Amino acid sequence: MFPDNTGFGMLQRSVNDFWREYGYHHGSTVLRNHPEVFAIESTNYCNLRCVMCPRGEPDIMERDLGNMSDELFQKILGEVKFYSNPCWFHWFGEPLMHPRLFEQIDYARAQGVSSLGISSNATLLTPERSKAILDSGLNTVMFAIDGTSKEVYEKIRISSTFTFEEVCSNVKEFLSRRKQLGRKRPHTILSIIVMEETKSQIEAFKDEWKRYGADEVIAKPYVNWANQDDQFVDLAVTESREELRQSARKFPCGYLWKSVVIAWDGRVLPCCYDYDATLPLGDLKSQTLQEVWNGEKYQRLRKNESGGCNTTALCRNCNQAPGTAINPLWPLPGPVTNLLKRFTSHS
Numbered sequence: 114m115f116p117d118n119t120g121f122g123m124l125q126r127s128v129n130d131f132w133r134e135y136g137y138h139h140g141s142t143v144l145r146n147h148p149e150v151f152a153i154e155s156t157n158y159c160n161l162r163c164v165m166c167p168r169g170e171p172d173i174m175e176r177d178l179g180n181m182s183d184e185l186f187q188k189i190l191g192e193v194k195f196y197s198n199p200c201w202f203h204w205f206g207e208p209l210m211h212p213r214l215f216e217q218i219d220y221a222r223a224q225g226v227s228s229l230g231i232s233s234n235a236t237l238l239t240p241e242r243s244k245a246i247l248d249s250g251l252n253t254v255m256f257a258i259d260g261t262s263k264e265v266y267e268k269i270r271i272s273s274t275f276t277f278e279e280v281c282s283n284v285k286e287f288l289s290r291r292k293q294l295g296r297k298r299p300h301t302i303l304s305i306i307v308m309e310e311t312k313s314q315i316e317a318f319k320d321e322w323k324r325y326g327a328d329e330v331i332a333k334p335y336v337n338w339a340n341q342d343d344q345f346v347d348l349a350v351t352e353s354r355e356e357l358r359q360s361a362r363k364f365p366c367g368y369l370w371k372s373v374v375i376a377w378d379g380r381v382l383p384c385c386y387d388y389d390a391t392l393p394l395g396d397l398k399s400q401t402l403q404e405v406w407n408g409e410k411y412q413r414l415r416k417n418e419s420g421g422c423n424t425t426a427l428c429r430n431c432n433q434a435p436g437t438a439i440n441p442l443w444p445l446p447g448p449v450t451n452l453l454k455r456f457t458s459h460s
């Protein structure tokens with residue numbers, strides 16, 4: 114279920130990586146590699162209305178709200194190979210709002226899955242929940258706090274209930290409790306998204322949270338949600354807006370050969386930008402992940418993406434997909450392929 118850090122586990126990962134690259138460069142539609150599960154959405158209920166999030170302000174997400182059931186979560190754990198480390202146990206919504214979050218994480222730990230992580234807005238991080246997180250089998254926890262000042266933070270992470278001071282104090286208490294207990298797990302990350310509003314605070318944010326004992330402090334690149342709605346680009350750093358609006362992606366989208374996202378109701382999506390599940394490729398309530406990964410819908414999407422004619426509403430304007438120049442003779446190195454091409458075109 115989870116390729117571990119033994120030699121055999123590492124070999125399994127390398128073999129999976131090999132077939133992923135092979136499939137990508139050869140434009141395969143049926144793949145020999147297993148998908149990495151980038152995220153399993155525990156819930157899409159949220160208690161903030163963040164301006165950069167489709168589930169935020171304005172709330173443009175139209176799909177139903179719900180929590181992942183124990184039954185579905187257990188089915189998923191039974192059939193997924195966890196190549197992603199961490200596999201995020203959130204997508205949209207606030208994971209600490211899920212009434213059975215810690216029971217489900219416990220279940221995962223009992224099944225030997227030690228790779229789950231969550232990102233939380235830390236508004237509900239009471240001393241009890243801090244203790245539960247520290248005692249849980251979570252591998253990683255990320256606290257998303259976008260700003261070092263009340264003014265900036267509360268403009269971005271909108272709430273009529275929670276204040277900047279409360280959220281910071283919750284996280285500081287969590288970090289100090291973790292230090293007192295001498296725990297190394299979960300790996301604790303503080304994150305700030307790089308936007309016009311936050312860009313002047315990034316360095317101060319890093320210094321401050323390192324001082325309070327975060328293991329890692331990251332400045333997250335801004336996501337424009339595949340340009341599905343114009344409002345998102347307007348929050349990016351001013352100088353980057355024109356490019357985010359206009360440029361097309363240069364290479365096929367690597368996600369289609371690499372990973373999946375699973376919504377709280379079991380639908381499988383190609384990437385985390387598909388906030389409204391407009392491109393469902395299968396449903397784990399009735400199918401296995403392997404059936405979905407090599408099913409007809411995924412095959413058609415990969416074929417169109419390789420052929421440059423993926424016109425789905427989700428992907429047509431996306432310019433933040435990962436990708437590299439296609440080397441049709443992979444695993445031969447690119448320069449060798451180019452040399453051979455030149456040689457054969459002259460002969």
Ligand SMILES: C[S@@+](CC[C@H](N)C(=O)[O-])C[C@H]1O[C@@H](n2cnc3c(N)ncnc32)[C@H](O)[C@@H]1O
Pocket residue numbers: 159165166203204205206207208232233234255256257304306333334335336337
């Ligand atoms: C949608 S949130 C859900 C989890 C949780 N409610 C939280 O705020 O961390 C998941 C992650 O997406 C990030 N995020 C939201 N909007 C983003 C954007 N436009 N660009 C980059 N990251 C974004 C958040 O910082 C968070 O780490």
Ligand code: SF4
Pocket residue numbers: 339366367368369383384385386387427428431432433434435
């Ligand atoms: S092209 Fe963009 S929107 Fe489509 S699957 Fe790839 S990352 Fe997602």
